[in-house]
Amino acid sequence: MLKYANPTNFLALAARLIPWLAGAAALALAVGLYLTFFVAPDDYQQGASVKIMYLHVPAAWLGMMCYMVMTSAALGTLVWRHPLADAAQKAAAPLGAAFTLVCLVTGSLWGKPMWGTWWVWDARLTSVLVLFLIYLGLIGLWQTIEEPAQAARAAAILTLVGVVNIPIIKFSVDWWNTLHQSASVFRLGGPAIAPSMLWPLLIMALGFTLLFFTLHLMAIRNEILSRRLRRLSITAAAAEDPEVAGEVFS
Amino acid sequence: MSSPLAALFGRELRIARSVGGGGAMGVVFFLILVSLTPFAIGPDLNLLSRIGPAILWIAALLSTLLGLDRLFQADADDGSLDLFIMSSTPLELVVLTKCAAHWTLTALPLIAAAPLLGLTLGMEPAALAGVAASLLAGTPALTLLGAIGAGLTAGLRRGGLLMAVLILPLTTPILIFGVASASAASGGTVPFHTPFLILCGLSLMAVAGAPFAAAAALRAREA
Numbered sequence: 016m017l018k019y020a021n022p023t024n025f026l027a028l029a030a031r032l033i034p035w036l037a038g039a040a041a042l043a044l045a046v047g048l049y050l051t052f053f054v055a056p057d058d059y060q061q062g063a064s065v066k067i068m069y070l071h072v073p074a075a076w077l078g079m080m081c082y083m084v085m086t087s088a089a090l091g092t093l094v095w096r097h098p099l100a101d102a103a104q105k106a107a108a109p110l111g112a113a114f115t116l117v118c119l120v121t122g123s124l125w126g127k128p129m130w131g132t133w134w135v136w137d138a139r140l141t142s143v144l145v146l147f148l149i150y151l152g153l154i155g156l157w158q159t160i161e162e163p164a165q166a167a168r169a170a171a172i173l174t175l176v177g178v179v180n181i182p183i184i185k186f187s188v189d190w191w192n193t194l195h196q197s198a199s200v201f202r203l204g205g206p207a208i209a210p211s212m213l214w215p216l217l218i219m220a221l222g223f224t225l226l227f228f229t230l231h232l233m234a235i236r237n238e239i240l241s242r243r244l245r246r247l248s249i250t251a252a253a254a255e256d257p258e259v260a261g262e263v264f265s
Numbered sequence: 266m267s268s269p270l271a272a273l274f275g276r277e278l279r280i281a282r283s284v285g286g287g288g289a290m291g292v293v294f295f296l297i298l299v300s301l302t303p304f305a306i307g308p309d310l311n312l313l314s315r316i317g318p319a320i321l322w323i324a325a326l327l328s329t330l331l332g333l334d335r336l337f338q339a340d341a342d343d344g345s346l347d348l349f350i351m352s353s354t355p356l357e358l359v360v361l362t363k364c365a366a367h368w369t370l371t372a373l374p375l376i377a378a379a380p381l382l383g384l385t386l387g388m389e390p391a392a393l394a395g396v397a398a399s400l401l402a403g404t405p406a407l408t409l410l411g412a413i414g415a416g417l418t419a420g421l422r423r424g425g426l427l428m429a430v431l432i433l434p435l436t437t438p439i440l441i442f443g444v445a446s447a448s449a450a451s452g453g454t455v456p457f458h459t460p461f462l463i464l465c466g467l468s469l470m471a472v473a474g475a476p477f478a479a480a481a482a483l484r485a486r487e488a
Contacts, residue, residue, distance in 0.1 A: 093481075141437065148434035152427075156417065159427050168485035169417045173431060176413060176478050183438075 020099055022239050029232045036229040043222030050215035067125040069216055072200075073223035074118040078146060079181055081111035081227060085153075086178050089171035099235070101167035102242070104174065105157055106234030110227060112150035119143060130194055138187035139195040142180060149177040163242060269354045270362045277366030280339075291328045291371035292378055298324035299382045310387035317386035318447035321379050321396050322403075322440060325372075326433075329404055332371055333411035334428045336363060337419040337483065346419070346483065356480040360416070361472070364408050372404035388451070395450020395457065399464060403443040406468040409475035410435055416482030439467055 019025050051069040058065035085107040091100025122140070123133045134140065153170055160166035188197040199207040206213055302320045303313060313320075340346040349359045379400055380393040388396070414432035418424035445460035 145434045145437050148430075152431040152434065155427055155430055159418075159421055159423060165486060169482060172413070172478055172482045172485060173417060177435065180435075 020097060022099055022102075025099060026236060026239060029236050033229060033232055033236075036225055036232065040222055040225035040229050043218055043225055047215060047219035047222045050218060055212050055215045056209075061129060064125060064128050065212075067121050068212075069219045071118060071121040071125060072216060073220040074114050074121060075143065076220055077223050077227050078111055078115035078118050078143070079184060080224070081107050081114060082146065082150075082174075082178065082181055084231070085111065085174050089174040092167045092171040093175075096164075098164075098242070099239075101163060102235045102238040103231070104167060104170055106231055106238055108150055108153045108157065108170075110230055110234065112147060112154060114223075114227070115143060115147040115150060119147060135194050137194050138191040139184065142184040142187050146180055146184060149173075149180065153177075163245075269352070270358055273359060273362050274366050277363060278370065281366075281370045289374070291332050292374040294331055295324050295328040295375050295378060296382065298327060299386070303386070314387035314389070314392070317383055317388040318392060318396050318399075318451075319444050320386065321383060321400070322444045322447065325375055325379065325400055325404065326407060326436060326440060328375060329372055329407045330411050330414075330429055330432065333367065333408065333415050334418060334425040336367055336412060336415040338415075338424065341420045341486075350484060356483060357476040360412055360476045360479045360483070364405075364412050364476070367412075368405055368408045372400070372408060376400045376404065392447065392451035396447045398450070399443045399447040399461060402446075402461060402464045402468055403439050406439050406464075406471040407436060409468075409471040409479075410439075412479040413475055413482060416479040417485075419483065420486060439464070442467065 019028050047069065051066055055066070055069070057063050085104055088100045088103035088107065091097050092104060119140075122143075126135070127133050153173060156170050156173060157166055160169055188195055200213065200216070208216070299320060302324075306312065306316075337346055340349065350356055352359075376397055380397050383393045383396055411428070411432055414428035417431060418428045421427065442460045442464040445455065446457060446464055449455045449457045449460055
């Protein structure tokens with residue numbers, strides 16, 4: 016495990032894993048979408064619009080899981096000061112923002128025919144919106160601080176502060192009376208959802224997770240490469256003009 | 266241990282009172298925000314008295330955060346921050362003291378002004394007391410959360426706006442329970458003490474946790 020903390024070994028591992036992960040993600044998403052559209056039954060009340068669930072729910076899970084991945088990476092940054100953890104943090108923020116946005120948009124599209132409104136200010140929707148805003152704030156922080164290691168530490172602290180929002184999202188449907196329905200898959204007493212709908216949902220969730228890991232690995236790889244490029248260009252500039260080197264490295 | 270912190274507290278007050286300190290700016294900003302709202306909404310006193318607690322809370326939130334980006338900026342510029350970090354007094358206590366001084370200078374006048382402004386919004390006496398009490402209980406949490414953002418953005422160009430973007434989403438629970446307890450004071454189905462105690466709890470959590478996060482953010486600036 017420690018061997019792959021070395022960025023060079025990590026790049027080699029990522030190069031081997033990415034094609035397999037991408038293939039598996041494409042396969043799971045293809046099967047999941049087929050099951051969603053041609054096998055899973057329509058809801059007796061909601062009709063075909065229940066199919067939005069197969070995008071909405073995995074996107075919501077991934078939006079939260081991505082934050083937990085980012086939190087683990089933030090601990091790696093603060094405790095071990097590991098550059099790979101910095102890259103993992105930075106790569107996760109836009110992905111999490113994207114999944115959360117997909118969750119919000121599909122939820123809104125689903126809410127219009129079912130609840131009669133695009134948006135309600137209830138606890139679940141608001142806390143997911145706050146998650147989205149935290150992702151945007153983190154991206155802003157990454158873009159503002161120029162020194163990568165310093166940006167990573169600042170983002171790690173903010174990530175750890177913002178993690179209080181994750182249990183709030185998870186339990187918001189239990190703590191408050193909301194329009195959003197409560198958990199029906201991961202709950203005590205087993206899933207309260209028919210197997211004919213549960214299986215397509217789980218396969219879609221698997222596909223989303225594989226897609227996330229594929230994109231995350233690719234983004235970490237790009238981040239490592241762009242850092243190397245930055246270092247090389249500084250070294251090259253330093254070789255030409257020693258005074259620049261003094262300024263950059265001081 | 267207490268005397269360096271007392272000296273720091275006094276220093277903060279003196280700096281804010283001196284020329285260029287801008288200590289009173291927050292309460293003036295609060296006044297302007299509250300008095301602009303009726304122009305946007307219209308002078309309907311029934312409506313204004315109903316949403317009065319919300320107006321006062323939003324204005325308090327924004328004007329508390331307004332001065333906070335300067336909390337560590339001047340110290341970072343002139344090097345005092347490095348002295349705080351190196352001193353034997355824990356940085357967490359320094360942060361807490363600076364927050365206490367900032368709260369005394371910006372939030373306390375604002376809490377005193379809030380009932381007067383509430384009168385102009387046609388609020389009932391019970392609601393005025395509720396707003397003042399909820400601001401008294403909630404603004405420490407706002408200041409301390411803001412200190413985390415101030416620590417993260419100290420020494421950055423364009424730090425002010427970024428700080429608001431980072432911290433405002435996290436202030437949502439304080440705003441919710443602050444407005445809830447202020448509204449509950451003037452009647453309604455929820456008893457006043459339920460949201461008020463949660464608000465107090467949020468402030469106590471911020472006192473316990475935020476100085477550590479802000480101090481970590483300040484130390485993270487060093488390579």
